[in-house]
Amino acid sequence: MSISTKVLSGSGRKNPILPYLLVLPTMIIVLMFTAWPTLSSLYMSFFRQYLNIAKFRHPTFVGLRNYKELLTDSTFHQVLWNTLIYVVGTVPTSIVLAFLFALLVNRAVKGIGLARLSFFYPTILPMVSAATIWMFFFTPDYGLFNSALRTIGYRGPQNWTGNPHLALLAVMIVAVWKNAGYLMIFYLAGLQGLPTSVFEAADIDGAGWWKKLWAITFPLLRRTTLFVSTIAIIDAFQVIDHIFVLTQGGPSGSSTVLLYYLWQVRFEDQNVGLSSALTVVLIIIMLSITIANFLLSEREGE
Amino acid sequence: MGMKTRKKLTNWFLNLLTALVGLAWASVIIWGFVVSFRPESEPLGRGDVWFGHSVTFANYLKAWSLAPFGVYYRNTIVIVGMILAAQMVTITLAGFAFAHYKFWGKRGIFFFLLLQLMIPAAALLVPNFSTIRHLGLFDTVFAVALPYLGSAFGTFLMRQAFLEVPSDLVDAGIIDGCSWWQLLRHIYLPPSIPTLVAFALSSITWHWNEFLWPLVVTLTNRSRPLTIGLVRFTQLGEIGARWPLLAAATITVIAPLFLAFLLFQRQFMQSFLHSGLK
Numbered sequence: 305m306s307i308s309t310k311v312l313s314g315s316g317r318k319n320p321i322l323p324y325l326l327v328l329p330t331m332i333i334v335l336m337f338t339a340w341p342t343l344s345s346l347y348m349s350f351f352r353q354y355l356n357i358a359k360f361r362h363p364t365f366v367g368l369r370n371y372k373e374l375l376t377d378s379t380f381h382q383v384l385w386n387t388l389i390y391v392v393g394t395v396p397t398s399i400v401l402a403f404l405f406a407l408l409v410n411r412a413v414k415g416i417g418l419a420r421l422s423f424f425y426p427t428i429l430p431m432v433s434a435a436t437i438w439m440f441f442f443t444p445d446y447g448l449f450n451s452a453l454r455t456i457g458y459r460g461p462q463n464w465t466g467n468p469h470l471a472l473l474a475v476m477i478v479a480v481w482k483n484a485g486y487l488m489i490f491y492l493a494g495l496q497g498l499p500t501s502v503f504e505a506a507d508i509d510g511a512g513w514w515k516k517l518w519a520i521t522f523p524l525l526r527r528t529t530l531f532v533s534t535i536a537i538i539d540a541f542q543v544i545d546h547i548f549v550l551t552q553g554g555p556s557g558s559s560t561v562l563l564y565y566l567w568q569v570r571f572e573d574q575n576v577g578l579s580s581a582l583t584v585v586l587i588i589i590m591l592s593i594t595i596a597n598f599l600l601s602e603r604e605g606e
Numbered sequence: 607m608g609m610k611t612r613k614k615l616t617n618w619f620l621n622l623l624t625a626l627v628g629l630a631w632a633s634v635i636i637w638g639f640v641v642s643f644r645p646e647s648e649p650l651g652r653g654d655v656w657f658g659h660s661v662t663f664a665n666y667l668k669a670w671s672l673a674p675f676g677v678y679y680r681n682t683i684v685i686v687g688m689i690l691a692a693q694m695v696t697i698t699l700a701g702f703a704f705a706h707y708k709f710w711g712k713r714g715i716f717f718f719l720l721l722q723l724m725i726p727a728a729a730l731l732v733p734n735f736s737t738i739r740h741l742g743l744f745d746t747v748f749a750v751a752l753p754y755l756g757s758a759f760g761t762f763l764m765r766q767a768f769l770e771v772p773s774d775l776v777d778a779g780i781i782d783g784c785s786w787w788q789l790l791r792h793i794y795l796p797p798s799i800p801t802l803v804a805f806a807l808s809s810i811t812w813h814w815n816e817f818l819w820p821l822v823v824t825l826t827n828r829s830r831p832l833t834i835g836l837v838r839f840t841q842l843g844e845i846g847a848r849w850p851l852l853a854a855a856t857i858t859v860i861a862p863l864f865l866a867f868l869l870f871q872r873q874f875m876q877s878f879l880h881s882g883l884k
Binding site for chain 2: 316317318319322323324326327329330331332333334336337338339340341342344345348405408409411413416417418419421422423424425426427428429430431432433434436437438439440441443445446448451452481485486489490493538541542544545548549563566567570571576579580583586587590591594
C-alpha cells in the first residue's frame with residue numbers, strides 16, 4: 305500500500321482490537337460501580353433483608369413491599385419534606401448569591417482578587433472540616449454566628465444545631481456558604497465572555513444600570529444559569545457530609561435528608577431491602593434532573 | 607449631586623459591601639487558623655473568641671497525640687495518589703481511543719460511559735458497599751480508591767482536548783510510520799497537558815475531601831483517611847468543646863491542599879470551571 309492511500313483509507317485510524325483495549329479499564333469501572341449497582345439495587349429492593357435480625361438475614365422476595373412501606377412511612381415523608389426544603393432553600397439562594405458575588409468581583413478594583421479568594425475558598429475545603437468550624441460558629445452564647453446576629457438585634461433561640469426548628473436551617477446555611485463561591489466562578493466566566501458592544505449600545509441609548517442588568521446581562525447568562533442550577537441541585541442531593549458533624553440528622557430527624565436517611569437505613573438499621581428501594585428513588589431523582597437539564601439545554605440551543 | 611460624585615459614592619458603597627461580605631465568608635478559615643494557636647489555658651468566652659495572650663503550637667502537638675493524624679495523612683495521600691495515577695492513564699487511553707479511532711460500537715460505548723455522569727457515586731453507596739465486601743476489599747485503602755480509577759468525565763475532557771489537535775499533524779505522524787503509542791505520546795499529548803492538569807487538580811481536591819464513601823468502606827486506622835479521622839476526633843469524649851484543639855485538627859486536615867490553592871489560585875479556579883459535573 306502506498307503512503308497516501310494509507311492515510312486516505314484511514315488505516316492509521318482503524319484497528320480491530322486496540323481501541324477496545326484502550327477503553328476497557330474505564331468500561332470495567334463504569335460497569336462495576338455504576339451499571340451493575342443500579343441493577344442490583346433495583347433487584348434487591350424487591351427483597352426483605354435485615355442484617356441484624358437472624359430470622360431475616362437471608363433475602364426473601366416480598367415484591368413491592370419496600371416501596372409500599374416507603375409510601376406509608378411517616379419518617380420517610382418527613383425526610384422527603386426536609387429534602388424538598390433543603391433543595392428549594394439552598395439552591396436558589398446559592399445561585400442568587402453566586403450571581404451577586406460575580407457582579408461584585410468582576411470590577412477592576414484594587415484588592416478584588418482577595419474578595420474573589422474569600423468567596424471561592426470554601427470550594428476546596430473538605431465539607432467536614434468546614435462543618436467542624438461552623439460547629440463553633442453555632443455554639444450557644446459565645447459562638448460567632450450568634451454574636452453576629454446579636455449585633456443586628458436578634459435575641460431568639462441560640463442553639464441552632466440542637467433546636468428542631470433551626471437544625472435544618474443551620475445545615476442549609478453551611479451548604480450555601482460552601483456552594484455560592486463555587487457557582488460564582490461560572491457566572492464570572494459568563495460575565496467576562498459577554499460582548500461589550502451590546503453594553504456600549506445600551507449606554508448610547510441611555511439605559512440605566514438596572515435596565516442593563518435585567519435586559520442584557522440576565523438573558524445572555526441564561527445558559528449559565530441552567531448549567532449552574534443543574535450542578536447545584538445535584539450537589540444538594542449528594543453533599544451531606546456536614547450533617548454528620550453538625551446535627552447527625554437530628555434533633556428527632558428534623559435535619560435528615562434523603563441521602564443521610566439512606567445511610568441510616570442501611571448502616572444503622574441494617575435494612576438492606578428498604579435501603580435498596582431508597583437507592584432506586586434517589587437514582588430516579590438524579591436521572592430526572594440530568595434528563596430535564598438535557599432537554600432544557602437542547603431547547604435553549606435552538 | 608453630580609454624575610461623578612454619584613458614581614464615586616456607588617463605587618465606594620460596592621467596595622464596602624464586597625469587603626464586608628468577603629470578610630464574613632473568610633471568617634471561617636481565619637477563625638480556625640487564629641484559634642488553633644490560642645493557648646488552651648485561655649477558654650473562649652463571650653466577646654473573646656479570637657486571639658489569646660500568646661501563640662502556641664501545643665494544640666497541634668496535642669491533637670496529633672490524641673489521634674494518629676500521621677496515619678490518616680498516609681492513607682489520604684495513598685488514596686489520592688492511587689486514584690490520580692490510575693486516572694491519568696485510563697482517561698488518556700480512553701480519550702485517545704474515542705478521538706483517534708473509528709470502531710464498531712463507539713457511540714454505544716460512549717453513551718454507556720455517560721451513565722457515570724448521570725448517576726453520581728453517592729447515590730450508589732449501598733450496592734457498591736456490597737461489591738467491596740464481596741471482593742474482600744473492605745477496610746482497605748484500595749476499596750476507597752477503586753470506584754474512581756476510571757472517569758467518564760475525564761475521558762470526555764481528554765477526548766475533547768485530543769480532537770483539537772489538527773488532523774494534518776496526526777496524518778503526518780501516520781505517514782512517518784508512528785506507532786499508536788508514538789502518536790499519543792508525541793502528537794496528541796503535548797498540547798493536551800493543560801487539560802490533564804486541570805482534571806488532576808479537581809480530582810485531587812475532590813478525593814482529598816471525600817467523606818461518605820470512605821466512611822462506609824473503612825473500619826480501622828489502617829484505611830481511614832483524614833476526613834474520617836477528623837470526624838472521629840471531634841466525637842472523642844475528651845475533646846468536647848476544646849475549640850483550640852478542634853481548630854488545630856481542622857487546620858491539620860486542610861493545610862496542604864489550602865496552601866497549594868493559595869499558590870495556584872488561578873489554576874484551581876480554571877480546573878473547577880472545567881469540571882462542573884464531577
